[in-house]
Amino acid sequence: MNVSRRSILALPALALFPAPALALAASTVDMEGVLKAAQWDPAKADSAVTAGAGPSVKLVEKALSDRGLLDAAYVDGHFGTRTVAAYAQWQRELGYSGIDASGLPGKTSLTKLGLTLTRIVSVGARSTYQGFPVNARTLAMLRAAQTRSGITFVVEQGSYSPGADPTSAGTHDGGGALDLDAEALTAARRTAAVTALRQVGFAAWLRTPAQGDWPLHIHAVAISDTDLAASAQKQVGAYYEGRNGLANNGADDGPRVSKVTYEEYLRSL
Numbered sequence: 098m099n100v101s102r103r104s105i106l107a108l109p110a111l112a113l114f115p116a117p118a119l120a121l122a123a124s125t126v127d128m129e130g131v132l133k134a135a136q137w138d139p140a141k142a143d144s145a146v147t148a149g150a151g152p153s154v155k156l157v158e159k160a161l162s163d164r165g166l167l168d169a170a171y172v173d174g175h176f177g178t179r180t181v182a183a184y185a186q187w188q189r190e191l192g193y194s195g196i197d198a199s200g201l202p203g204k205t206s207l208t209k210l211g212l213t214l215t216r217i218v219s220v221g222a223r224s225t226y227q228g229f230p231v232n233a234r235t236l237a238m239l240r241a242a243q244t245r246s247g248i249t250f251v252v253e254q255g256s257y258s259p260g261a262d263p264t265s266a267g268t269h270d271g272g273g274a275l276d277l278d279a280e281a282l283t284a285a286r287r288t289a290a291v292t293a294l295r296q297v298g299f300a301a302w303l304r305t306p307a308q309g310d311w312p313l314h315i316h317a318v319a320i321s322d323t324d325l326a327a328s329a330q331k332q333v334g335a336y337y338e339g340r341n342g343l344a345n346n347g348a349d350d351g352p353r354v355s356k357v358t359y360e361e362y363l364r365s366l
């Protein structure tokens with residue numbers, strides 16, 4: 098009864114105000130900025146806005162708020178945990194689940210919010226590399242790091258591998274995640290490898306047996322991969338905050354490298 102009553106009441110309102118959707122479409126959302134904020138902002142101690150991303154995040158938050166998914170108080174340009182939860186709800190309403198409903202915006206869900214996009218990030222097709230699942234963007238990044246460092250990487254674990262490694266807290270369930278062998282490299286080459294991976298847009302760390310139940314390896318997460326698992330998103334946020342991405346939230350012990358996405362790296366060449 099309530100439902101039909103509400104629909105009858107809603108119809109005249111829609112007929113009277115058809116313009117707002119058109120007005121919103123005139124504003125353009127920087128998808129790269131929104132993605133960076135969605136990974137970084139939840140890791141911040143405050144509600145600081147990610148540089149360059151604020152206006153685009155606000156447009157996304159306004160669209161979520163207009164659909165009753167986000168309290169208007171959080172339409173502030175900071176893509177924090179409330180916005181992540183609201184975005185995940187939006188993705189579930191579109192019928193997505195798992196890594197497709199992680200709260201990290203993708204092109205389809207942003208477009209279906211009625212937003213016009215620029216700087217669209219695409220992870221490309223999935224394939225395998227050295228026998229491990231990987232997407233085209235991650236593979237291009239790995240090859241770029243290989244060229245920069247002169248090191249031929251040996252993959253020990255890939256992406257899209259739910260449950261493949263219980264010690265990794267699900268970071269390899271989605272896209273963008275790689276484990277690379279470090280035991281065969283000298284200490285200097287390990288640092289060179291992590292440096293090159295960071296320079297092309299990975300959040301990458303050397304992981305030692307003292308830190309967990311694993312062999313010495315390099316764990317790398319492609320920043321702004323739209324298929325990142327929730328735990329991998331958190332690691333990217335930790336990376337931006339200068340942490341190690343482990344449960345102890347320790348200080349980043351890796352090489353100091355300017356933090357960039359792959360798209361930012363490509364534009365810098």
Ligand SMILES: [Zn+2]
Binds near residue numbers: 254268276315316
């Ligand atoms: Zn890993």
